[in-house]
Amino acid sequence: MAGAQSGTDRHFMFDGCDTVALAKKYGTPLYVMSETLIRERLREIRDTFLERHPWTFAVFASKAFQTLEMCRMVASEGLGLDVVSGGELYAAARAGFPCDRIFFHGNNKTIEELRLAVEYGVGRVVVDNLYELEALNAIALERGMRAKILFRVTPGVDSHTHRFISTGQLDSKFGIPLDPRVRGRYIGAALAMKGVELTGFHFHVGSQLLENDSHLKAIEVVTRLMRDVKADYGFETKDLNLGGGFGVRYTDADEPKPLAYFTDAMMAEVRRRCGEYGLPMPRAIIEPGRWIVGEAGITLYTIGSIKEIPGVRTYVGVDGGLPDNPRPALYGARYDAIVANRCDGPRSRVVTVAGKCCETGDILIRDIALCEPESGDILAVFTTGAYNHSMASNYNRIPRPAVVMVREGRDRLSVRRETWDDLIAREI
Numbered sequence: 001m002a003g004a005q006s007g008t009d010r011h012f013m014f015d016g017c018d019t020v021a022l023a024k025k026y027g028t029p030l031y032v033m034s035e036t037l038i039r040e041r042l043r044e045i046r047d048t049f050l051e052r053h054p055w056t057f058a059v060f061a062s063k064a065f066q067t068l069e070m071c072r073m074v075a076s077e078g079l080g081l082d083v084v085s086g087g088e089l090y091a092a093a094r095a096g097f098p099c100d101r102i103f104f105h106g107n108n109k110t111i112e113e114l115r116l117a118v119e120y121g122v123g124r125v126v127v128d129n130l131y132e133l134e135a136l137n138a139i140a141l142e143r144g145m146r147a148k149i150l151f152r153v154t155p156g157v158d159s160h161t162h163r164f165i166s167t168g169q170l171d172s173k174f175g176i177p178l179d180p181r182v183r184g185r186y187i188g189a190a191l192a193m194k195g196v197e198l199t200g201f202h203f204h205v206g207s208q209l210l211e212n213d214s215h216l217k218a219i220e221v222v223t224r225l226m227r228d229v230k231a232d233y234g235f236e237t238k239d240l241n242l243g244g245g246f247g248v249r250y251t252d253a254d255e256p257k258p259l260a261y262f263t264d265a266m267m268a269e270v271r272r273r274c275g276e277y278g279l280p281m282p283r284a285i286i287e288p289g290r291w292i293v294g295e296a297g298i299t300l301y302t303i304g305s306i307k308e309i310p311g312v313r314t315y316v317g318v319d320g321g322l323p324d325n326p327r328p329a330l331y332g333a334r335y336d337a338i339v340a341n342r343c344d345g346p347r348s349r350v351v352t353v354a355g356k357c358c359e360t361g362d363i364l365i366r367d368i369a370l371c372e373p374e375s376g377d378i379l380a381v382f383t384t385g386a387y388n389h390s391m392a393s394n395y396n397r398i399p400r401p402a403v404v405m406v407r408e409g410r411d412r413l414s415v416r417r418e419t420w421d422d423l424i425a426r427e428i
């Protein structure tokens with residue numbers, strides 16, 4: 001597992017920090033994020049995508065893990081940010097993120113959110129429907145401004161991933177279908193509007209993809225669209241946002257590829273198609289979320305109850321679960337874990353790790369081999385850096401965990417743990 005070494009104490013070390021000591025210092029459940037691993041990924045994007053391919057840009061899909069500190073880290077490495085709600089936009093602006101590097105997504109942005117986007121001067125609003133297009137045009141005109149927009153399109157490509165994280169297929173709540181009658185209404189309308197400036201197109205085929213074929217098929221479809229809109233409307237595509245979706249290793253069953261496996265092939269395909277259709281190369285943008293932060297995060301839990309049902313299974317209860325990581329319940333996501341205080345011990349006992357929520361479905365990991373677990377042990381679950389902290393809830397009035405950032409043996413609190421008073425703070 002990236003960033004892991006065993007310490008002298010049989011304790012699992014993460015970015016130079018003893019995870020058992022972190023659990024003791026900050027309590028559990030605890031999200032631990034490795035700044036080293038995050039920055040390595042941000043720099044890999046720079047080295048293998050931005051510097052290798054001219055006229056490109058990359059944004060971090062902040063829905064995967066958004067904190068003020070993360071926004072600042074992304075800004076410091078020169079990338080942009082994808083936000084998907086007024087809340088994410090507000091937080092990014094409060095973190096001092098340059099708003100002209102923000103792409104604002106969402107399939108049903110509210111009027112309030114669109115006003116905020118115009119007021120902050122976001123780089124691109126990624127328009128998903130006619131309602132939003134008309135509202136944005138009116139808001140921008142009211143302020144004497146012109147909002148730059150992309151259209152999110154549905155390339156009609158099925159990706160090989162869980163259907164809840166597949167987004168590029170025709171039957172999707174996201175994006176504009178490419179049926180010429182539908183797309184004509186959007187493009188004709190946008191080109192006639194004074195409050196918006198259409199600069200190009202966006203697609204996102206799905207998440208946790210381990211092969212590049214869906215991205216390549218989508219590029220084939222969208223470059224054809226670029227050719228057709230040039231022929232029909234004289235519109236030249238300046239921005240082509242190719243989305244995110246690059247997969248990571250959750251368990252040994254996943255074999256993630258380096259970023260360049262995707263991006264080199266994608267760029268070659270964009271170049272080839274544009275050449276074939278006589279189109280100028282647009283600025284190509286990628287939008288990874290999970291790939292940047294997924295493997296950079298672990299979650300530490302304390303093991304409490306251990307319940308053996310003879311001949312059936314052994315449930316190992318931890319002090320978190322569905323509220324800090326809803327992905328197993330949502331998508332049947334699989335995770336790997338170890339007993340952090342005996343990380344070199346034999347993984348000889350197959351158990352099921354159960355969360356503490358009042359839901360039968362609150363199972364974090366079914367049938368995992370661990371080193372004989374005992375009450376009081378610290379369990380480290382890997383690859384929880386994406387869509388855990390950002391998806392956390394207070395179900396059963398369970399306070400959300402703290403986030404600790406670690407870097408080469410140093411740790412610092414990035415987000416404090418919620419208190420029980422926080423849980424009732426909004427109640428009148």
Ligand SMILES: Cc1ncc(COP(=O)(O)O)c(C=O)c1O
Nearest residue numbers: 061204207208244245288289290
């Ligand atoms: C529009 C858009 N872009 C980027 C992403 C990031 O996906 P991933 O975290 O798989 O890279 C998502 C994920 O839902 C998305 O909807």
